[in-house]
Amino acid sequence: MTTHAHTDLFSITNDEGWRLTVEGWDPKAEPAIEAVLALVNGYQGTRAAVEEGSRVSTPATFLNGVFDVSTEQVAQAAATPDHVVIAAPTQELVVAPDWSRLRLIADSQPLDLESAELLSQRRTLDLHRGVLLREWRLRVAGKTTRLRSLRCASLDDRHVLIQLLEFTPEDWSGTATIEALVEGNVTNEGGVRHLVGTQTGAFEGGLLLTTATSEKQIPIAYATHATLTNAEGDNLAWDDVSTPTTIIQRWQTAVSAGQPLLLQKIVTVWTGRDDADPVARAQETLRQATHLGVSRLLERSAAAWAERWAVADVVISANQDLQRRARFAIYHLIGCANPDDEYASPGARSLTGERYKGHVFWDTEIFVLPFFVYTHPPTARTLLMYRYHTLPAARAKAQAQGYQGALYAWESTDTGEDVTPPFVINAAGERLEILTAQQEHHISADVAYAIWQYWHATGDDAFMLRAGAEMLIELARFWASRATLGDDGRYHILKVIGPDEFHEHVDDNAYTNRMAQWVLRRGQEIVAWLRERHPQRWQELAAQLAFSDDELTRWREVADGLVDNFDPTTGLFEQHRGYFQLEDVDLRQFEPRKTSMDVLLGWERLSKTQIIKQADVIMLLFLLGDRYPREVHAANFRYYEPRTAHDSSLSASFHALAAARMDELELAERYWLKASNIDLDFTRGVTAAGGIHIATLGGMWQALIFGFGGMFVEQDGPRFEPHVPEHWGELRFTILWRGQPMRVTARGTSADVQRDGAT
Ligand code: IFM
Numbered sequence: 001m002t003t004h005a006h007t008d009l010f011s012i013t014n015d016e017g018w019r020l021t022v023e024g025w026d027p028k029a030e031p032a033i034e035a036v037l038a039l040v041n042g043y044q045g046t047r048a049a050v051e052e053g054s055r056v057s058t059p060a061t062f063l064n065g066v067f068d069v070s071t072e073q074v075a076q077a078a079a080t081p082d083h084v085v086i087a088a089p090t091q092e093l094v095v096a097p098d099w100s101r102l103r104l105i106a107d108s109q110p111l112d113l114e115s116a117e118l119l120s121q122r123r124t125l126d127l128h129r130g131v132l133l134r135e136w137r138l139r140v141a142g143k144t145t146r147l148r149s150l151r152c153a154s155l156d157d158r159h160v161l162i163q164l165l166e167f168t169p170e171d172w173s174g175t176a177t178i179e180a181l182v183e184g185n186v187t188n189e190g191g192v193r194h195l196v197g198t199q200t201g202a203f204e205g206g207l208l209l210t211t212a213t214s215e216k217q218i219p220i221a222y223a224t225h226a227t228l229t230n231a232e233g234d235n236l237a238w239d240d241v242s243t244p245t246t247i248i249q250r251w252q253t254a255v256s257a258g259q260p261l262l263l264q265k266i267v268t269v270w271t272g273r274d275d276a277d278p279v280a281r282a283q284e285t286l287r288q289a290t291h292l293g294v295s296r297l298l299e300r301s302a303a304a305w306a307e308r309w310a311v312a313d314v315v316i317s318a319n320q321d322l323q324r325r326a327r328f329a330i331y332h333l334i335g336c337a338n339p340d341d342e343y344a345s346p347g348a349r350s351l352t353g354e355r356y357k358g359h360v361f362w363d364t365e366i367f368v369l370p371f372f373v374y375t376h377p378p379t380a381r382t383l384l385m386y387r388y389h390t391l392p393a394a395r396a397k398a399q400a401q402g403y404q405g406a407l408y409a410w411e412s413t414d415t416g417e418d419v420t421p422p423f424v425i426n427a428a429g430e431r432l433e434i435l436t437a438q439q440e441h442h443i444s445a446d447v448a449y450a451i452w453q454y455w456h457a458t459g460d461d462a463f464m465l466r467a468g469a470e471m472l473i474e475l476a477r478f479w480a481s482r483a484t485l486g487d488d489g490r491y492h493i494l495k496v497i498g499p500d501e502f503h504e505h506v507d508d509n510a511y512t513n514r515m516a517q518w519v520l521r522r523g524q525e526i527v528a529w530l531r532e533r534h535p536q537r538w539q540e541l542a543a544q545l546a547f548s549d550d551e552l553t554r555w556r557e558v559a560d561g562l563v564d565n566f567d568p569t570t571g572l573f574e575q576h577r578g579y580f581q582l583e584d585v586d587l588r589q590f591e592p593r594k595t596s597m598d599v600l601l602g603w604e605r606l607s608k609t610q611i612i613k614q615a616d617v618i619m620l621l622f623l624l625g626d627r628y629p630r631e632v633h634a635a636n637f638r639y640y641e642p643r644t645a646h647d648s649s650l651s652a653s654f655h656a657l658a659a660a661r662m663d664e665l666e667l668a669e670r671y672w673l674k675a676s677n678i679d680l681d682f683t684r685g686v687t688a689a690g691g692i693h694i695a696t697l698g699g700m701w702q703a704l705i706f707g708f709g710g711m712f713v714e715q716d717g718p719r720f721e722p723h724v725p726e727h728w729g730e731l732r733f734t735i736l737w738r739g740q741p742m743r744v745t746a747r748g749t750s751a752d753v754q755r756d757g758a759t
Helices: 030-036 072-076 278-292 294-312 320-335 363-375 377-389 391-400 443-458 461-482 510-533 535-544 549-561 597-601 617-627 630-643 652-661 665-680 694-708
Strands: 019-023 044-046 061-069 091-096 102-106 117-126 131-140 143-153 160-169 174-183 195-203 206-213 219-229 246-255 261-271 314-316 423-425 431-433 711-714 717-720 731-737 740-747 750-755
Touching: 019 320, 030 665, 044 143, 061 206, 061 261, 102 143, 102 160, 131 294, 143 294, 160 174, 160 294, 174 219, 174 261, 206 246, 206 278, 219 246, 219 278, 246 261, 261 278, 261 294, 278 294, 294 320, 294 363, 294 731, 314 320, 314 694, 320 363, 320 665, 320 694, 363 377, 363 443, 363 694, 363 731, 377 391, 377 443, 377 461, 391 461, 443 461, 443 510, 443 711, 443 731, 461 510, 461 535, 461 549, 510 535, 510 549, 510 617, 617 630, 617 652, 630 652, 652 665, 652 694, 665 694, 694 711, 694 731, 717 731, 717 740
Parallel strands: none
Antiparallel strands: 019 117, 044 061, 061 091, 102 174, 117 131, 131 143, 143 160, 160 261, 174 246, 195 206, 206 219, 219 261, 314 731, 423 431, 711 717, 731 740, 740 750
């Protein structure tokens, strides 16, 4: 074997704290691995399916904000034993052409995992540079081939995708056939075909694939150019053997043992969402990218990642395993959102899988957004602008349900209309109504909370004037109309679902009521602020919204009169009215448990118990609990934690956060690991198959910063009361406050905070 000439291109970090490595091949775990190792840059996400495909592979590229609806779905949907399916037509994130598909042949033998013997395989996601390296060896017909590949979705220019392949016949000489594809013949889950009119063709500088989504007719253009060089560096000739739906560049060449071939492929992608002429943009971007070359493109992307990591990194100095888990979360957080696109927001599974169809939930505002608020405010602003652009749909939803102001969709896509499926069919073929769109209204408080949090941390008055204030006023209006005056002379919010989705149409969910009350108060403050500081803008807005001062009186009255279910004698919040009277079931009797409690007990029975799905009062106490003493936090944690089934991925991370603040470090770490294992434990491993859980990852970051790092945000800025386990060493992170970095080094219970970039 000769030494390889391409070491530099394929080199990735050796630092274990920055690498996520998967050895070998486990078909059962593969769908989850594809999501965890996905390449994400906010514009697109590409699952890490093996390039040549396999029986268990589900390759998919998702373009942020490209949704479509197909009535075909109704016919195609089918339940599997462990999974309900959505049977009604709904908007879904479209599976776009697969840009990293390859076909490899040694003499006439296909080199894939089904036809050849896999001798070894290692896949490594370099979290620092955002590149995926794969090294594998295959033997077929007595011939061994060593392969290395690298893929990268550039963070520098989000429209640029890079793929490398090194092909080395170890012990044979003969003919190698390599095909580089952009596969346009793709479908969503269930064989749903969203792309129509797909065509391929050539242009000066490369090959082109154009297509469009069927219903919304969003044009999509991919341009590509690949080269194959031999060990001497000669550029080898290729044939264009494209089909009408798939670009195929084919090389057939003589190879000798030990002499590597190197494929370098660049793909660019634009859609009609980004530009009126996506074809011209894809071609032009390809020209520029080809001119720069793969090396420079990789360097530029690495520099863009480095810039983000310089602020976003969280160091756990003495524990490599925890370090890697933290960076895995941060990598996906950075990659889930595009700061340049105000019309898209991360779906529950980011851009890594089809579960939840790419729909946007409260996950964004409460779980993900704080990461951006404190490490990359432009992205936070963009995500809030998504809510601003979808305000008309939120107004329409409020009106349709008989309320005023704005009621955000429980699940939304690009338009903001509520796309929550009205029902699903479970494995038994039963139709289950989904009531979240009708009743899970707390999202209209969560959005307000996020607006305020962003404004407080950044001081971005321009955003507040342009968009934030209008949203806050509409949200306060909604809550004022949503509350009703009871016979007891107090205000109540009836028939809701709180964060705990195991209890439907409940009255006075503490989370919802307290958050609503908070919004009504912030509404009053923002009106006062506008009046005092920006009277002209206030005049415009008041006229536009036909605002009357009576509304302020009503907001005050409702906020003052809303019940909050807090009992000062016990220090407990009752999760909703009547909750304490429900049957108290000891969850321990079901352990070890592989199934969720709704499946074990059935909905009817479950709703009569105190078993809760996910953090609810505990969430409330984190978001608005600053004025309550420690004892109140502790009492509620002690009460609700044993009754929580954690049957939602949103639960464990906030239990970690709350436990850390109580200095229960073992428990906190256990919960934090539990949260990270939702995606990273491939042995349990199927839930990540439908995509990584972006809310969990945001929650992990928050647990590190607000829990272990002990950050409390007060009127004049953050203060820190850390609780760092001894075996973690130092916990180091950066927080941006009003545009200035605060560099925090925490150890045990002490924190050193450097401001103004000083280290
Ligand atoms: O938003 C969550 C909800 O709280 C629990 N079920 C899953 C949704 C999407 O992550």
